[in-house]
Each structure stands twice: as structure tokens, then as C-alpha cells.
Amino acid sequence: MLLSTxxxxxxxxxxxxDAPAPRHYVLGPGEQPGTEGASMEPPATVIGLRAPRLSDYxxxxxxxxxxxxxxxxxxxxxxxxxxxxxxxxxxxxxxMGALNPDLRVEFAPWSTEARxxxxxxxxxxxxxxxxxxxxxxxxxxxHLLARWEIFRPRETLPVARGxxxxxxxxxxxxxxxxxxxxxxxxxATLAQDLTEALAGLEPGG
Numbered sequence: 405m406l407l408s409t410x411x412x413x414x415x416x417x418x419x420x421x422d423a424p425a426p427r428h429y430v431l432g433p434g435e436q437p438g439t440e441g442a443s444m445e446p447p448a449t450v451i452g453l454r455a456p457r458l459s460d461y462x463x464x465x466x467x468x469x470x471x472x473x474x475x476x477x478x479x480x481x482x483x484x485x486x487x488x489x490x491x492x493x494x495x496x497x498x499x500m501g502a503l504n505p506d507l508r509v510e511f512a513p514w515s516t517e518a519r520x521x522x523x524x525x526x527x528x529x530x531x532x533x534x535x536x537x538x539x540x541x542x543x544x545x546x547h548l549l550a551r552w553e554i555f556r557p558r559e560t561l562p563v564a565r566g567x568x569x570x571x572x573x574x575x576x577x578x579x580x581x582x583x584x585x586x587x588x589x590x591x592a593t594l595a596q597d598l599t600e601a602l603a604g605l606e607p608g609g
Contacts, residue, residue, distance in 0.1 A: 428485035429467065429584045431495040431591065433502065448506040451602065452520030452557070453497050455512045456489045456550075457527045463488070467580055468532040470547070476532070482580045492528060492591065499595030507599070520557055522605070524598060527551040533575060533583045546572040546586035550594050554601060564601045568594045 462468060465488075466478035484491060497509040510518045530549040548570045553562035570593045572586035 424481055426481050426483055427580065428483050429580065430485045431491040431584070431588055433495065433498050433588065433592070449508070449522070449602070450518055450520045451500070451507055451509045452514050452518065452523040453493055453500075453509055453511045454523060454525045456492050456496075457525070458489055458531075459529055462528060462531055467583065469535055469544075469583075470530075470532050471535040472537055479580075488531070489528075492526070492531070495588065495591045496526070496595050496598070499592045500599050503596060503599045504603070507602070522563070522602060523555045523557055525553045525555070526594075531587060533577075533580075534571075535577055542577060543573070544575045544577045546570075546575055546583055546590060548587065548590035548594065552594075552598060552601075554598075554605070563605060566597060566601060568597045570594070 461476060464478060465483045466480065467482040467484065469477045469479075471477065493511045497511045500507055500509045510520060514520065528548075528550050530547045532547055534545045534547050536544060548568070550568045552566055552568065554564040555562050570590035572589055575583055575586055
């Protein structure tokens with residue numbers, strides 16, 4: 405019988421002959437308010453959001469949980485329902501559009517007609533649950549660490565860059581649905597940082 409985890413975390417994931425069916429999770433703020441009655445004017449600014457770059461250990465279908473500084477665990481029973489990079493990009497784009505209706509955020513690959521005013525590149529360093537060093541602890545946290553750069557099209561030097569780090573506490577260890585919800589909240593914070601950085605740029609810069 406194949407090992408069902410690449411790295412086992414004591415108390416977080418269990419193995420048995422009666423193992424549950426795999427569970428799949430998606431990101432995104434959920435159903436957005438309807439556009440009925442909204443202005444048909446085009447958005448003032450078009451943003452191109454490149455596919456996020458993930459740390460190697462995050463480039464997996466498994467939801468990741470970290471214990472201590474160096475131990476990470478993967479469970480074959482808790483998986484992302486799509487590419488994590490695609491899911492993060494779609495979620496951030498959706499949050500940004502909700503924060504500022506004057507933005508139209510196009511997620512890569514965008515059409516040639518999009519002609520973005522600025523382009524964003526994300527580097528996702530951490531996106532995982534964190535289990536306390538004391539494995540007897542019942543509460544952990546969700547951890548997001550993202551580095552980001554904003555470019556003008558066809559230019560190689562960023563006009564803005566920053567780091568967003570969020571630790572959403574009070575995660576009931578083992579409740580993966582709750583972990584995903586906390587990670588989603590962290591992405592909303594990332595979207596807010598990006599929206600504020602864009603608002604601070606001079607027109608054309």
C-alpha cells in the first residue's frame with residue numbers, strides 16, 4: 405500500500421484502511437454582487453496579473469501544513485481542485501476588482517486587446533497551515549507570505565514592489581475547510597495592498 409503522505413505530521417493526518425474519500429478545495433471570494441444597474445463605462449485602469457510564481461513545495465495538488473521550521477506535510481485526502489497558481493491569481497484578481505470597480509484585472513493569459521496599464525508579478529513564498537511546535541496544541545494559523553512587483557508594460561524595472569505577510573490565527577488544526585477560508589482572507593489582504601500600491605502610482609507611472 406502506497407504511503408498516503410509524503411511527510412507525516414503527528415495528529416494532523418491519519419492513515420487507515422477506512423480512509424475517507426479525497427476532498428477538493430477551491431479559492432475565491434464566492435459569488436459576487438450582481439452587475440445589474442452598474443455603469444457600462446469601461447474601467448479607468450486595466451491591470452495584467454501574471455501567473456503567480458510558487459515556492460517549489462507549494463507546486464503540488466495537496467494542501468500543505470507546516471510544523472516547526474522545517475517539517476511540512478501533505479495529505480492525499482485534502483487537495484486543491486485546480487492549479488494553486490491559477491486559483492491564487494483568480495482570487496486576487498476578484499478581490500482587487502471588488503475593492504476598486506475602476507480596475508479591470510486581467511489574469512494571464514490575457515487577450516491582446518486587454519492592453520494593461522500596469523502588470524503585476526506575484527511570488528508566493530508561503531501559503532499553508534502552521535501547526536504549533538507543541539503538537540498537543542489545538543489551534544494553529546494560516547500563513548501567507550507574498551512578494552510582489554508592479555511594472556509598466558514592456559519595461560523590465562518595477563515601478564513599485566512590496567511584501568505582504570499575513571498570519572491568520574485561531575485555525576482549528578485538522579479543519580482544512582477552515583484553513584482554506586483563512587488563506588482566502590489572507591489573499592484579500594494581499595489584494596488590498598496591491599490596490600493601494602496602484603492607487604499611489606502617478607498616471608503613466
